[in-house]
Amino acid sequence: MMGVNDMTPKRERKTITEDGLLLLDKMEKDRVTTVWDRFQDQLPNCGYCEMGLSCRNCVMGPCRVDPFGEGPQVGVCGADANIIVARNLGRMIAAGAASHSDHGRDLVDVLAQVGEGNNAGYQIRDPNKLKQVAGEFGVDVGGKDDLTIASELAYQMQEDYGMRRKSLTLLARAPEKRRELWMSLGVVPRGIDRETSEMMHRTHMGVDNDWKSLLLHGIRNALSDGWGGSMIASDVSDILFGTPTPHPTKVNAGVLEEDQVNIVVHGHNPVVSEMVLHACHSPDLLARAEENGATGINLVGVCCTGNELLMRHGIAMAGNHLSTELILATGAVDMMIVDYQCIMPSISSVAACYNTKMISTSDKAKFPGMDHREFHPHNAEKMAVQVVTEAIENFVNRKEVFIPTTATDAVGGFSVEAVLGALGGTPEPLLEAIKTGKIRGAAGIVGCNNPRIQQDYGHVTLTQRLIENDILVVDTGCVSVANAKAGFKVADAISFAGPGLKEICGALGIPPVLHFGSCVDNVRILVLASALANALDVDISDLPIAGAAPEWYSEKAATIGVYFVASGVYTVLGPMPPITGSMDIVKLLTEDLESVVGATFAVEPDPENAAILIRKRIESKRAALGLDARDG
Numbered sequence: 144m145m146g147v148n149d150m151t152p153k154r155e156r157k158t159i160t161e162d163g164l165l166l167l168d169k170m171e172k173d174r175v176t177t178v179w180d181r182f183q184d185q186l187p188n189c190g191y192c193e194m195g196l197s198c199r200n201c202v203m204g205p206c207r208v209d210p211f212g213e214g215p216q217v218g219v220c221g222a223d224a225n226i227i228v229a230r231n232l233g234r235m236i237a238a239g240a241a242s243h244s245d246h247g248r249d250l251v252d253v254l255a256q257v258g259e260g261n262n263a264g265y266q267i268r269d270p271n272k273l274k275q276v277a278g279e280f281g282v283d284v285g286g287k288d289d290l291t292i293a294s295e296l297a298y299q300m301q302e303d304y305g306m307r308r309k310s311l312t313l314l315a316r317a318p319e320k321r322r323e324l325w326m327s328l329g330v331v332p333r334g335i336d337r338e339t340s341e342m343m344h345r346t347h348m349g350v351d352n353d354w355k356s357l358l359l360h361g362i363r364n365a366l367s368d369g370w371g372g373s374m375i376a377s378d379v380s381d382i383l384f385g386t387p388t389p390h391p392t393k394v395n396a397g398v399l400e401e402d403q404v405n406i407v408v409h410g411h412n413p414v415v416s417e418m419v420l421h422a423c424h425s426p427d428l429l430a431r432a433e434e435n436g437a438t439g440i441n442l443v444g445v446c447c448t449g450n451e452l453l454m455r456h457g458i459a460m461a462g463n464h465l466s467t468e469l470i471l472a473t474g475a476v477d478m479m480i481v482d483y484q485c486i487m488p489s490i491s492s493v494a495a496c497y498n499t500k501m502i503s504t505s506d507k508a509k510f511p512g513m514d515h516r517e518f519h520p521h522n523a524e525k526m527a528v529q530v531v532t533e534a535i536e537n538f539v540n541r542k543e544v545f546i547p548t549t550a551t552d553a554v555g556g557f558s559v560e561a562v563l564g565a566l567g568g569t570p571e572p573l574l575e576a577i578k579t580g581k582i583r584g585a586a587g588i589v590g591c592n593n594p595r596i597q598q599d600y601g602h603v604t605l606t607q608r609l610i611e612n613d614i615l616v617v618d619t620g621c622v623s624v625a626n627a628k629a630g631f632k633v634a635d636a637i638s639f640a641g642p643g644l645k646e647i648c649g650a651l652g653i654p655p656v657l658h659f660g661s662c663v664d665n666v667r668i669l670v671l672a673s674a675l676a677n678a679l680d681v682d683i684s685d686l687p688i689a690g691a692a693p694e695w696y697s698e699k700a701a702t703i704g705v706y707f708v709a710s711g712v713y714t715v716l717g718p719m720p721p722i723t724g725s726m727d728i729v730k731l732l733t734e735d736l737e738s739v740v741g742a743t744f745a746v747e748p749d750p751e752n753a754a755i756l757i758r759k760r761i762e763s764k765r766a767a768l769g770l771d772a773r774d775g
């Protein structure tokens with residue numbers, strides 16, 4: 144394992160992955176620019192923006208506040224550093240919450256259409272979960288068929304998006320102590336869209352100019368995502384496509400097959416990718432692929448729509464966020480189909496160099512250089528057949544193919560239901576292992592890649608340090624691909640774990656690092672934490688757990704961090720968010736929140752140090768629960 148220092152060659156500063164390094168060499172040879180080149184072109188970054196001290200919320204500006212006290216200390220409207228930093232952070236949270244929650248809304252729309260009988264290929268794959276969630280939303284499920292329940296549940300979920308509730312339904316899953324705390328702080332989210340809309344209002348010039356009040360609403364807005372939009376997205380995905388169970392899979396660029404039509408799905412929403420998967424199994428299309436000289440159709444994923452397919456079907460993963468350009472350089476990708484979020488607009492120009500056909504599918508996410516094939520619930524089945532046919536036709540345009548590595552084995556698909564199933568239906572065995580100290584605690588490692596950090600170094604180093612210290616790791620999003628590539632997600636990976644974790648995972652036959660899914664599936668971590676807290680009759684903040692986002696880049700990750708902390712989970716960020724223009728806000732988020740919500744953020748770019756912070760936190764929580772504690 145390596146970190147970056149002054150002696151590290153330029154090439155190795157970019158990624159720790161073997162496939163990534165080889166594909167970077169290829170792109171350099173082919174003179175194709177990458178995200179790392181564009182990152183260099185942007186340096187040095189604007190210091191005002193990095194500190195959160197620039198504002199363009201109105202056209203009296205743009206304005207900036209001088210951090211050295213020599214230039215202006217307020218904008219044209221009089222907003223000072225605290226107000227400007229808080230407003231900027233508030234808008235970041237709103238954008239993240241909006242993204243996840245709009246993804247959830249798209250799934251609720253499909254659920255509603257299935258309920259109305261306009262299923263067009265979608266169906267209820269987990270009727271038990273349908274009934275369970277419907278019950279939570281107050282739908283009387285007695286004597287009703289699945290479609291009626293789906294229709295009534297979709298209606299109730301739509302109500303959660305609006306302004307008719309005093310509190311979101313799924314907050315009831317949180318421990319009572321946590322809910323009482325949110326109530327006392329006045330941060331109970333009322334409507335998913337309402338809190339985002341209110342944040343945009345509050346941050347307009349001349350509305351909320353109390354930075355603490357703005358940040359409290361930031362908490363409410365983030366909770367509307369974590370316990371609202373994202374939780375609905377995750378639940379409805381399970382209802383429509385099945386609740387994940389462990390599946391063997393493979394990862395890295397080696398999952399591409401030289402002799403098959405390779406289709407890569409990229410984005411987040413399984414509404415499109417599930418239909419594409421279905422089309423790839425069509426005997427007619429498989430025959431067509433053979434007619435075109437291919438031996439089959441190989442569907443693989445990147446980013447979170449890939450994670451959704453991996454969790455439910457064991458579909459292989461070609462890479463994570465910073466691999467999305469690299470894998471095109473294999474020359475083996477006949478088509479990339481995107482939905483939305485985390486799709487760099489650069490990707491079409493890279494694809495053009497390697498004869499990859501690019502397809503956009505969402506009316507809300509169009510890209511230059513892509514062919515647009517709009518998917519809606521009523522036409523998705525037909526549209527999926529059309530795009531897979533186009534991919535097959537593109538196979539004959541292949542030129543040079545370079546698949547740099549062989550794929551690594553992994554296992555994914557650990558929903559909360561699957562974890563509890565492995566434990567015999569109750570969290571007791573996990574709690575017992577924590578009480579005896581064989582497992583010291585658990586950490587959720589989540590989030591993206593960021594060219595500021597050597598790709599996957601933060602994720603893999605932090606994970607390795609935690610599991611070797613008997614801390615169970617659950618991961619989501621792009622971290623999960625990094626950890627799978629590192630070989631942490633097979634049963635044999637217990638060889639990386641400390642003795643206690645090795646014993647427990649060995650007995651259960653599970654890896655020490657559990658793949659919990661996509662970005663919206665971070666809520667599965669909240670649900671599991673709530674189950675553990677309820678079993679111990681404590682709050683989430685009392686548990687020996689922590690969160691981390693070692694390589695985060697996106698607004699969604701910022702929102703996830705805030706709802707983790709607001710739910711009582713101490714969270715360590717790698718990259719610094721743009722808040723250092725206000726030391727009042729830095730202090731609030733990294734110190735004072737402890738006495739407010741029982742958890743704080745820490746910022747630590749070095750994963751070795753982040754591991755120490757998390758171990759200390761977990762050991763201090765063990766001591767407070769009266770369990771044996773080690774020096775962290």
Ligand code: SF4
Pocket residue numbers: 198199200201202203204205206217218219220221222227348
């Ligand atoms: Fe400047 Fe205030 Fe307008 Fe922001 S809102 S651009 S600080 S005048």
Ligand code: MSK
Pocket residue numbers: 411446447463464484485589590591592619620621622661662696697699700
């Ligand atoms: S895809 S939000 S880069 S995890 Fe969910 Fe990865 Fe982060 Fe996008």
